[in-house]
Amino acid sequence: MAATDLERFSQNAELESRNLPLGGHVGFDSLPDQLVSKSVTQGFSFNILCVGETGIGKSTLMNTLFNTTFETEEASHHEECVRLRPQTYSLQESNVQLKLTVVDAVGFGDQINKDERPIVDYIDAQFENYLQEELKIRRSLFDYHDTRIHVCLYFITPTGHSLKSLDLVTMKKLDSKVNIIPIIAKADTISKSELHKFKIKIMGELVSNGVQIYQFPTDDEAVAEINAVMNAHLPFAVVGSTEEVKVGNKLVRARQYPWGVVQVENENHCDFVKLREMLIRVNMEDLREQTHSRHYELYRRCKLEEMGFQDSEGDSQPFSLQETYEAKRKEFLSELQRKEEEMRQMFVNKVKETELELKEKERELHEKFEHLKRVHQEEKRRVEEKRQELEEETSAFTRRKAAVEALQSQAFHATSQQPLRKDKDKKKS
Ligand code: GTP
Numbered sequence: 402m403a404a405t406d407l408e409r410f411s412q413n414a415e416l417e418s419r420n421l422p423l424g425g426h427v428g429f430d431s432l433p434d435q436l437v438s439k440s441v442t443q444g445f446s447f448n449i450l451c452v453g454e455t456g457i458g459k460s461t462l463m464n465t466l467f468n469t470t471f472e473t474e475e476a477s478h479h480e481e482c483v484r485l486r487p488q489t490y491s492l493q494e495s496n497v498q499l500k501l502t503v504v505d506a507v508g509f510g511d512q513i514n515k516d517e518r519p520i521v522d523y524i525d526a527q528f529e530n531y532l533q534e535e536l537k538i539r540r541s542l543f544d545y546h547d548t549r550i551h552v553c554l555y556f557i558t559p560t561g562h563s564l565k566s567l568d569l570v571t572m573k574k575l576d577s578k579v580n581i582i583p584i585i586a587k588a589d590t591i592s593k594s595e596l597h598k599f600k601i602k603i604m605g606e607l608v609s610n611g612v613q614i615y616q617f618p619t620d621d622e623a624v625a626e627i628n629a630v631m632n633a634h635l636p637f638a639v640v641g642s643t644e645e646v647k648v649g650n651k652l653v654r655a656r657q658y659p660w661g662v663v664q665v666e667n668e669n670h671c672d673f674v675k676l677r678e679m680l681i682r683v684n685m686e687d688l689r690e691q692t693h694s695r696h697y698e699l700y701r702r703c704k705l706e707e708m709g710f711q712d713s714e715g716d717s718q719p720f721s722l723q724e725t726y727e728a729k730r731k732e733f734l735s736e737l738q739r740k741e742e743e744m745r746q747m748f749v750n751k752v753k754e755t756e757l758e759l760k761e762k763e764r765e766l767h768e769k770f771e772h773l774k775r776v777h778q779e780e781k782r783r784v785e786e787k788r789q790e791l792e793e794e795t796s797a798f799t800r801r802k803a804a805v806e807a808l809q810s811q812a813f814h815a816t817s818q819q820p821l822r823k824d825k826d827k828k829k830s
Pocket residue numbers: 454455456457458459460461462474475476477586587588589590639640641642656
């Protein structure tokens with residue numbers, strides 16, 4: 402047998418497993434218990450994102466769901482943009498520790514310029530943090546505080562009409578990143594028949610717009626039936642209240658109105674119990690699992706592909722991190738060189754352009770100077786001519802003045818000698 406055949410034979414022998422009967426009790430049937438005990442010691446984290454307009458009842462529902470009072474301040478209607486506010490609480494039920502994070506999308510839907518981008522960015526940032534931890538040389542995923550969003554409760558305003566376009570756009574942007582459970586908030590403000598039609602309309606709109614909402618899983622036999630029934634009840638119409646009202650001889654959480662009492666945990670009044678069952682008791686682990694295996698996996702794949710990593714296919718060489726890194730480095734350096742060359746060329750062009758512009762300006766200035774010089778000479782010549790004219794006029798005037806003065810003095814002499822002669826003539830006679 403050739404060396405390569407031998408290798409293939411030994412590989413096949415390793416892959417094939419044989420069933421063996423056990424002679425007695427060994428103890429590995431306790432593996433599930435070991436897992437449970439490890440998980441219980443480690444504790445669980447569950448992160449809920451609440452998206453809905455200001456005052457829709459997000460905080461009240463969270464308080465009602467977990468039967469506690471989380472510290473919450475009312476959101477302002479004057480936020481400049483959508484802000485994500487995470488708050489983490491440690492809860493304990495029996496011996497199970499739950500680190501619950503409630504993230505509020507503050508300011509969402511208040512004004513038209515408030516879009517879903519900050520929400521998408523927040524979800525991505527949590528995936529990125531997890532990926533960074535995974536890629537660390539010394540990683541500690543065991544006690545890492547996982548902040549990835551496991552479920553997004555999308556609060557729909559109980560208008561009875563259709564979904565707002567903002568709701569559709571936002572859910573469409575989020576559906577590949579998070580498990581969305583749509584809920585109709587303040588369901589006590591809408592009549593039963595209207596609610597039924599509203600639910601059908603919402604589901605129709607979600608389907609026709611290709612929005613993928615979270616479907617309760619039906620592959621696990623133990624919960625398949627209940628989950629299938631609950632999928633048909635989506636979106637859940639909920640009522641929240643932390644107020645306790647006496648009904649019969651029992652204190653129940655309810656909203657009291659002049660015409661009656663809406664009991665939060667009465668399934669004839671609203672779907673609150675269905676939501677709590679599905680979200681917390683039946684599908685919490687599936688939501689966590691889906692977040693990791695579907696949404697995070699998609700983020701991770703896209704991110705690693707973006708960084709140049711590829712899986713080897715079929716018979717090709719196994720994936721080499723070193724080679725990928727080198728290839729990416731080379732690609733980066735050549736891109737850097739290309740950019741540098743581009744910038745240098747741009748700079749040279751700019752200098753040439755500026756030089757041409759300066760030359761043009763110089764030429765224009767020179768022309769202007771020559772023109773001004775010509776105008777100046779012309780003006781000088783005209784002034785000189787004027788001066789000569791004036792000088793000639795002045796000398797003509799002087800001559801005329803001298804002639805007039807001479808004539809005047811002659812005339813004066815003539816007139817002053819005539820009376821003397823007359824006196825002499827009188828004396829003689
Ligand atoms: P911000 O955090 O300020 O955005 O508000 P929010 O969405 O957290 O709403 P919050 O829970 O503070 O409730 C706002 C108002 O709605 C309060 O007056 C609640 O009593 C009332 N509210 C809450 N849930 C319901 C409900 O199911 N039905 C009715 N009718 N009112 C509700």
